[in-house]
Amino acid sequence: MFKKLPGDEARNLVTTTPDTAIVFRPAVMKTPAVVTLVIWLWRLTLGTIRILWRHPIAVAIPATLTAVQRFYGWGVLLILLDIAATALAFWTFLDRPSFLRLVGWRLLAFARWLWIYRRHWQPVMIVSGLGRHLRGRDYLPRLVRVSCDGWADRVHVRMLGGQTVKDWTDRIDHLAHGFGSRSCRITIAKAGRLVLTFPRRDPLAALIPALPVPAVASVGPVEIGRQEDGRPLLLKVHGTHVLVAGATGAGKGSFIWSTIRGLLPAMKAGLVEIWALDPKRMELSFGRALFGPRYAADPAGCADLLEAAVTRMQERADRFAGHQRSHTPTPDDPFVLVVVDEVAFLTAYQSDKALRQRITAALATLTTQGRAVGIGVLAALQDPRKDVITIRNLFPDKIALRLDESEQVDMVLGDGARDRGALADHISPIPALGAGVGYVRLETSPDPVRVRAAYVSDTDIKDMVAQFAGGGEGR
Numbered sequence: 097m098f099k100k101l102p103g104d105e106a107r108n109l110v111t112t113t114p115d116t117a118i119v120f121r122p123a124v125m126k127t128p129a130v131v132t133l134v135i136w137l138w139r140l141t142l143g144t145i146r147i148l149w150r151h152p153i154a155v156a157i158p159a160t161l162t163a164v165q166r167f168y169g170w171g172v173l174l175i176l177l178d179i180a181a182t183a184l185a186f187w188t189f190l191d192r193p194s195f196l197r198l199v200g201w202r203l204l205a206f207a208r209w210l211w212i213y214r215r216h217w218q219p220v221m222i223v224s225g226l227g228r229h230l231r232g233r234d235y236l237p238r239l240v241r242v243s244c245d246g247w248a249d250r251v252h253v254r255m256l257g258g259q260t261v262k263d264w265t266d267r268i269d270h271l272a273h274g275f276g277s278r279s280c281r282i283t284i285a286k287a288g289r290l291v292l293t294f295p296r297r298d299p300l301a302a303l304i305p306a307l308p309v310p311a312v313a314s315v316g317p318v319e320i321g322r323q324e325d326g327r328p329l330l331l332k333v334h335g336t337h338v339l340v341a342g343a344t345g346a347g348k349g350s351f352i353w354s355t356i357r358g359l360l361p362a363m364k365a366g367l368v369e370i371w372a373l374d375p376k377r378m379e380l381s382f383g384r385a386l387f388g389p390r391y392a393a394d395p396a397g398c399a400d401l402l403e404a405a406v407t408r409m410q411e412r413a414d415r416f417a418g419h420q421r422s423h424t425p426t427p428d429d430p431f432v433l434v435v436v437d438e439v440a441f442l443t444a445y446q447s448d449k450a451l452r453q454r455i456t457a458a459l460a461t462l463t464t465q466g467r468a469v470g471i472g473v474l475a476a477l478q479d480p481r482k483d484v485i486t487i488r489n490l491f492p493d494k495i496a497l498r499l500d501e502s503e504q505v506d507m508v509l510g511d512g513a514r515d516r517g518a519l520a521d522h523i524s525p526i527p528a529l530g531a532g533v534g535y536v537r538l539e540t541s542p543d544p545v546r547v548r549a550a551y552v553s554d555t556d557i558k559d560m561v562a563q564f565a566g567g568g569e570g571r
């Protein structure tokens with residue numbers, strides 16, 4: 097506590113500004129030792145109760161072992177430990193998932209809580225500016241709990257009163273490196289509570305070979321790869337439009353081809369038509385026979401095909417009006433997926449202004465009105481700047497693969513995506529590690545999810561053509 101003494105002598109000063117008329121001298125209040133002791137005891141009791149409440153198993157195990165050793169001696173303790181180790185080994189051998197769920201991940205979570213998060217919490221919070229050290233006291237966000245699974249730690253945090261989610265998303269680098277992880281993602285659990293995800297390893301580091309063609313004809317969601325948490329990556333194409341953006345070599349082709357592969361049985365059954373626009377002539381031309389007459393590569397042909405899709409859309413809208421508000425694929429009214437390999441070739445780099453306007457207008461019409469009547473657009477793009485593609489906001493679902501600059505992440509996925517951990521500009525340019533890896537942000541969820549698409553090789557495409565070409569012809 098400081099006492100303000102205007103104009104006092106600058107003697108025994110604790111703090112002052114040179115040459116100022118206002119100086120401070122500490123007013124020392126002696127606290128009786130008994131009061132200090134009571135406060136310490138109170139804190140010790142509270143801390144013990146809190147540890148018992150939060151970590152009952154971690155406390156019970158050493159307590160039981162100590163009691164056994166005291167009452168029965170070392171011999172009995174060693175026999176008990178031996179039996180327990182054998183039982184756990186059997187359990188792991190017989191049913192590893194249940195062992196990990198009930199014991200393994202909990203033990204790991206406790207160890208990491210103690211050794212990583214609890215130990216570094218105070219310095220990381222203070223240095224990153226998420227906590228404050230005021231008048232000798234620390235005001236820190238609360239580390240509520242840590243849980244683990246096969247690839248990441250999830251740290252549940254209660255924010256300090258008055259903090260915003262942005263305060264945290266602005267500091268993902270401090271958090272990641274402070275706790276020894278390569279990245280950190282932030283999701284909102286509920287008001288005032290956040291979950292910080294720290295990956296321990298990269299489950300998407302290995303190439304995923306092309307997935308089997310589904311046995312059942314379905315318009316989706318199509319399984320096209322894997323999510324970071326090990327679950328399948330299911331891409332919805334019917335009832336939405338999807339934009340896939342990534343630098344050259346980022347693996348846009350694997351998203352396009354995995355989607356087509358998952359729709360092959362539905363194409364064969366007449367429930368899906370794929371209309372392919374391939375202005376670069378490098379990607380879709382490889383499986384051209386799959387698309388029959390609905391393939392265009394030159395700009396004029398692409399404009400004609402897009403306008404034909406618009407005509408189909410308007411004809412359906414006229415027929416559906418007043419009868420149905422959503423589309424169910426049938427052989428008479430199949431789902432039409434318009435796949436555009438490099439949309440900027442048609443919209444921005446096209447020198448013929450009239451063609452460019454026709455194409456942009458048709459794409460805008462399809463993306464604004466197509467989904468209710470069963471017309472979807474799946475477009476790939478290298479450069480996501482606004483002057484390259486003016487219609488990027490018309491795609492409800494977006495995927496960002498490796499991008500060259502950090503600003504491009506929000507251009508593709510929408511505001512705040514990079515702050516929430518969509519580090520598409522950090523994806524490795526080495527194809528084996530980073531091609532096909534990206535962040536998906538769906539219309540229904542603001543949290544970007546890290547995924548990897550399966551790699552459909554040239555041989556896979558040849559097999560697909562051999563097995564399924566011709567099914568889409570003639571309609």
Ligand SMILES: Nc1ncnc2c1ncn2[C@@H]1O[C@H](COP(=O)(O)OP(=O)(O)OP(=O)(O)O)[C@@H](O)[C@H]1O
Pocket residue numbers: 303304342343344345346347348349350478527528531532533548549550551552
């Ligand atoms: N899902 C994947 N998993 C592993 N490697 C992949 C994957 N997808 C692509 N690759 C590798 O990356 C290379 C580039 O992929 P791809 O041609 O699909 O990229 P792109 O984004 O379409 O590039 P561009 O825009 O130049 O056409 C491929 O030749 C392949 O070796």
